[in-house]
Amino acid sequence: MTPDEQSVFKDKLAIDQDGIIEKGLIAGISPRSIYNRLKTEDRAKLILTATVVITVAVLFFIILFISYNSLDAITQIGMWEFLTGASWSPGSGAYGASSLIVGTFLVTGGAILFALPVGLGVAIYINDVASPRVKSVLKPLCELFAGIPSVVYGFLGIVVLVPLLLDIFPNHLSYGYSWLAGSLVLGIMALPTIISVSQDSLAAVPRSYREASMAMGATKWETTRKVVMHSAVSGIAAAAILGIGRAIGETMAVMMVTGNAANFPEPLWNIFDRVRTLTGSIALEMGESVHGSLHYSALFLLALVLLVIVLTVNLSARRIVRRTKMKMGEIAKPSRETKIAQMMSPITKSFEAVSDRYKETAVKIAIYAFIFAFAFMISSLFIGTYGGLAIGVLAATILFISKKLSKMLGPKHVQKVVYSSLGVVVLAVVAILVVFLAIIFVRGMPAMSMDFITSPPSHSGAEGGIWPAIVGTLELMLGTALIAFPLGVCSGVYMSQYAKDSKFVRVARQAIDALKGTPSIIFGLFGMSMLVIMFGWGYSLIGGCITLALMVLPTIIKTTEEAVSAVPAELSEASAAMGASKWQTISKVVLPAAMGGVITGFILSVGRAIGETAPIMFTAAVAFKTTVGFALFEPIMALPYHLYYLVSEVPGATDNQYGTAMVLMMIVIVLFAAASLIRRTYNKKVGW
Amino acid sequence: MDINIPIRKNCITALIGPSGCGKSTLIRVFNRMCDLVEGTKTEGIVFFDGENICKPNTDVLALRKKVGMIFQKPNPFPMTIKDNITYGPKLHGVKDQKELDEIVEESLKKAALWEEVKDRLHVSALSLSGGQQQRLCIARALSINPEVILMDEPTSALDPMATAKIEELSLELKKNYTVVTVTHNMQQARRISDYTGFMYLGRLEEFGRTKDIFENPQNELTKRYVSGIFG
Known part of the structure; x- marks a missing residue:
């Protein structure tokens, strides 16, 4: 062992009063072998750390490159004009991205609106009803469908969904390529993720919560709805936002079926109109734009906007999850309360007491309002404003009656109805996915x-x-x-x-x-x-x-x-x-x-x-x-x-x-x- | 299985015995919580209010409303203290806010928790200490006015102070309710119960007044168990 090595070694162990190292007295192990071990230890840690540094650097460089390339557009077009301008027409020098941003949110929103309830329903079915055997089929199936490439989903959208929509709504769709088609394809793509993430969080709810609820005479469904979903809410929210984040950034499938018209739907809830998303614009136009031109830079600015949106969504997801967990006492609240918070505490407390009392009423009103608005928007596309209003009222009434009816039926029958309808949903989802696969393989065979x-x-x-x-x-x-x-x-x-x-x-x-x-x-x-x-x-x-x-x-x-x-x-x-x-x-x-x-x-x-x-x-x-x-x-x-x-x-x-x-x-x-x-x-x- | 056991009204009946002897399994039959385990089979008859609750067509939801249960580990829901208590009444159709508030206060008082939490009904139940959580679970069980309370080793996850409180509470509860408790702790059975059953390998070896079981056991096994020779 060289003196140099020895000093390193002494540093490491900070023991050598008796010259143990020189004499090699540590349990008969030679100093050199210990030294080598420490060296390997250091090297391993260094290499591992370096890989993490690379990962962090990647994010840094991505942000750097995207921002750098969009500088031209920011200075020449102006951020405000870019974000609020209504017309996107690079050929004539109009760079207003608002219709693209709105289009992105519309397609994503539509997708989540149907994928979240359906996905959650399937997750509940897997968790509550499915036998171990059915489970062992459904879960891998989910993974497989999460693995279908987005371009294949887009292709299926074009060959299956678009003609189907044209058949169903011949008077309302001029092309088939539409917001509706985009949202449907995107929703189907998001389903596997939503199902598996929310099922994981449902399954993670401790069994003891279930037992406590059942021991008080609640049915399985009541337990799921009131206790399990309540406890899993942070996980389900995470699933939803993860789905949204992914949907916003999805490119190929969306671009292939939305029709890519850079305009606002007319009226804004016209799901039959064509829309264009941020990702679609980038993918469509990047190939045509000249490197270094304003158009090129504007596309990078679109990417920057997209990146900011996605990062914001993901960041807020983490905050929401943290806050719910804190509220439920799963993780500790920060111990230091600010002075303002302390001063406000009597107010917030009384507010909590009041809000607690009216929370349920507020939620109820919100649900009715939502159902009404949704029914109105969809039906007004077919039968005009007054017809839409009538249908909206009808939908709210149906909801009201079905709630009364469920009370009359009693919890056991409600459970039966709910679980069997969930079974139907599961069957439908599985059928759609299996049909998708079958179409590819049946029609692909002749080419083979x-x-x-x-x-x-x-x-x-x-x-x-x-x-x-x-x-x-x-x-x-x-x-x-x-x-x-x-x-x-x-x-x-x-x-x-x-x-x-x-x-x-x-x-x-x-x-x-x-x-x-x-x-x-x-x-x-x-x-x-x-x-x-x-x-x-x-x-x-x-x-x-x-x-x-x-x-x-x-x-x-x-x-x-x-x-x-x-x-x-x-x-x-x-x-x-x-x-x-x-x-x-x-x-x-x-x-x-x-x-x-x-x-x-x-x-x-x-x-x-x-x-x-x-x-x-x-x-x-x-x-x-x-x-x-x-x-x-x-x-x-x-x-x-x-x-x-x-x-x-x-x-x-x-x-x-x-x-x-x-x-x-x-x-x-x-x-x-x-x-x-x-x-x-x-x-x-x-x-x- | 060879079990024949009377549960007397307004008394505390304790089930003791070594681990794996079937105490918890037996107590879970009393409110049919055993149904939750896949592939459970029950044989025999359990009479409650003159009805055999082991019949397949028993309304288990109504049964569980009458026969409440406290679990080994405190398991409050991750909701506020208040929501924990109102959960059961809402489930069984109570809607009036005033009535709910009354139930909350009454149940918490019965569970000797009211004084400690009355100012923070809106905080998460998970912020309470272990002993408080268990008393909250008792309050939650009381909120739907059961007739019988089953306790499945209710103090095994608690420290001695909290255990003493729960024991004290059990003695208070038997005035209005019938209590069946499963315990690992022989001394606990001796301190609080009126009747004791000793179980071993799925059989009820001996049943009688607690005093008799501990001071004058008839069965050789019981004698050895309560004197600590095995266990």
Whole structure:
């Protein structure tokens, strides 16, 4: 041991009064081995920390690049004019984004309005009624549908939903492409997330609450409605807002079915009108805009607005969840009360007492008002204002009567009615999703042939095969995995095992959450402005891989953190008690035990990544390419972009459209099956 | 199973015995909470008010209104103290705010909690201490005016001070209610109960006046258990 090493070592241990280290007297272990161990320990921690720093830096750079590129637009158009201007027409120099912002909120709002109640209903059914067997079918089904690429949903919207809507409302829809279609597709896409998140929070409600309620003579449904949902409200709110955040940032599916007319619906609740969203505008126009022009910069400003909206939504979600938890006493209130709060406390207290008394009445009035307004808006589109008013009153009356009726029926019958209607909802949801899958596979079959798989496209993709797109997608998958796995897993391990409540960790957590909610098209713009333009790589495989890897990074960090944290503390204690260092414990005991969960989460996120279109359409993917090879700095073809291209640019390529969608779905399903297989094997092996 | 046990009105009946002997299972039959466990099967007859409550067509909701239950760990709902108490009455159709307020006060007084919480009925019940939470659960059970109160090891999660309060409260409660309590703690059974049943491996080994069970047990097993030779 050199003197240099010795001094480091002494620093570390701060014991050496008796020259123990020089003599090597610590329990017969040589000083050198201890020194090496400490060095490994330091290195491991350093590497893990570095990966977290990279993640934080990514968010910083995304904000930097998007803002920097939108500077021109801010200075030349002006923020106020940009946000409030009603006309968006880049060709004639009009950059008013208000209709796009409103359009975004309308489509999202419509989607949540139907997806939240339906999703919550399905979650309640899974939690209360479904037998373990039904549960074991529904839950993986949910995961599978969460994995269907957005471009496929958009494609299904075009081939199934739009014609269907035209059939149902022939007098009201001129194109079929509409706000209604957008909200329906978006809502169906959001369903799996809403179902699984709210079911998790329902299931997390302690059994003892249920027992206490049932012991007082409440039925299962009464218990669910009044106690379980009350306790799970923060989780359900989180599910809703998570759904909203994701829906606002959704690009491909929305763009494909909303009709993309940059105007306000007339009247504002006309669900049959065409609308255009922020994401849709960016994706549609970025390809046409000239780099450095005002138009180009204005699109980045749209992205900035989108980013601000999404971050605000996610941030407020966290606050709402925290506040509800605080109110219910699940987490402690901050102990320091401000002076103002103290002075106000008699007032707030009496207000609470009053509000408590009238809370129920207020909620009741709100529900009736909502039902009335909703019925009025929808029906007035068909039968005019007066007819709408009549229908609104009718709807409120029906609600009133059904409430009275439920009281007469008694709690047991109400439960029966509620649970069986929920059963119908579940059946409908499952049916829709299964039909979606069936359509792709039935219509995709005719296109399948050895030729289709193994030959390059011809006639702009209307003829020929998709071999380059398959190879490109697999290359993207491999590259994304190679970049995202080490970064994501290391950061996840750090966040689970090393993170303390320091400023750095808090910032990192916020950054990871923010990145997780960031729309995929923002990653696309970031990749484009940095990799394609600044680094001068042009459209390239590596650019696509990096962009996708950054996009899935936060999800991988989260799933890794969860899987590692789920390893029982007894295991690491047992290892530590035998003299293992922290890193030895982590690498030899904790990580192997958590590997099943880590890999499952990783595969699922990669599966989601390769279905993405928005991040690669401006960084890597081109419409046409005949050669196949592994060239990092060459552009590639990819299945999702190819499908989008065929659907939007190549009329009459129906067979190849379905065929491409089918191959893409098959890859997703294979990944999904692999993930659940791994999970099952590992669960059996470790048994917790 | 070989159990034949009378539960006397306005008395405290205690069930004692080692873990896993079936005390809690038995008490959960009395208000059919056993139904919540999947695949439960009950045999035999339990008479309450002249009705066999184990019949399949029993109205379990009405039964549970009459036979309340206190659980091992305090389980107040994550709502305000007031909402915890009004939950049951609202469930069974009380709507009038004034009446609800009266029920809140009365139930909390009966549970000896009123003085401690009357100024903060609008705070979360989870902010109370463990002992207070358990008394709140008792108040919640009392809010719907049951006839019988089942207690499933109500003090096993509490400290000695809080336990003493609950025991005191039980003695007060038996004036108006019939109490059945399951306990791990032999001394507790001895202190508060009028009748005691000793269970072992799913059988009721001995039942009688508490004094007799502890001072003059007839059964060899009971003798060994109450004298602490096994347990």
